[in-house]
Amino acid sequence: MSRLDQILEQIKTREARSTARQPWQPSLCGDIDIRIARDGTWYHEGSPIRRESLVKLFASVLRREADGEYYLLTPAEKMRIRVDDAPxxxxxxxxxxxxxxxxxxxxxxxxxxxxxxxxxxxxxxxxxxxxxxxxxxxxxxxxxxxxxxxxxxxxxxxxxxxxxxxxxxxxxxxxxxxxxxxxxx
CATH class of the missing domain: 2.30.270.10 (duf1285 protein)
Structure with missing residues (x-):
């Protein structure tokens, strides 16, 4: 198996897991003071989030919905965040x-x-x-x-x-x- 084939298999697995998570639709719980800057830095209440593991956790539940807004979706909550450009x-x-x-x-x-x-x-x-x-x-x-x-x-x-x-x-x-x-x- 080529390196590209291995990478494509990893991407396919990641996207399959993501698609499997999409059915839940918790109601909007409000806004949370999290912002993703244009350079990809995540901020909470104006301070950068320095723990990469926490940023990766948030990124794993990040979605952009049809309204163009960005949300952190958990099984129980849906919190809107701000994104300056792309997440x-x-x-x-x-x-x-x-x-x-x-x-x-x-x-x-x-x-x-x-x-x-x-x-x-x-x-x-x-x-x-x-x-x-x-x-x-x-x-x-x-x-x-x-x-x-x-x-x-x-x-x-x-x-x-x-x-x-x-x-x-x-x-x-x-x-x-x-x-x-x-x-x-």
Missing amino acids: FVAVQLERLTEPQPSLLFTTNLGEQIVADADHPIRVMFDPASGEPRPYIHFKDNLEALINRAVYLDLVEFGEPFEQEGRHHLGVTSRGVRFDLGCMEE
Whole structure:
């Protein structure tokens, strides 16, 4: 079994456990003063949560619902939290070649995700500054913001392609091409 196959099996197992947990729907208990900053730091009542094990526990019950809000869901409670941008940050990128070219991202919490049709990369551009804001779909309707260094690695791996008469830059992972943006803008 290749390294990619092993990673994909781990991701599949993680997502299966997550899907199995989704049926409960506790009623909203209110807001809790937890905020996830743009850099992925979790705060409680204005102070950073320093225990990584606690952050990972909270992250394991984090969901984004159809209303666009983020909640910590336990069997008994549903508490709304604030998220400045995305709840996770992709901090590392590895390009795997076997058994097929794939992009493996690692988040700030050490979880891995492979870009594919179920975990697409998308790039938004700030209308005022033109700065890219790249994301990868992670799990449970959640995304990871791709940090600047990782995005620059993606751009290095990029290959030009033409779409609607315009020149774009894209990357391919597991047979799916992701558009990183128009090179003419």
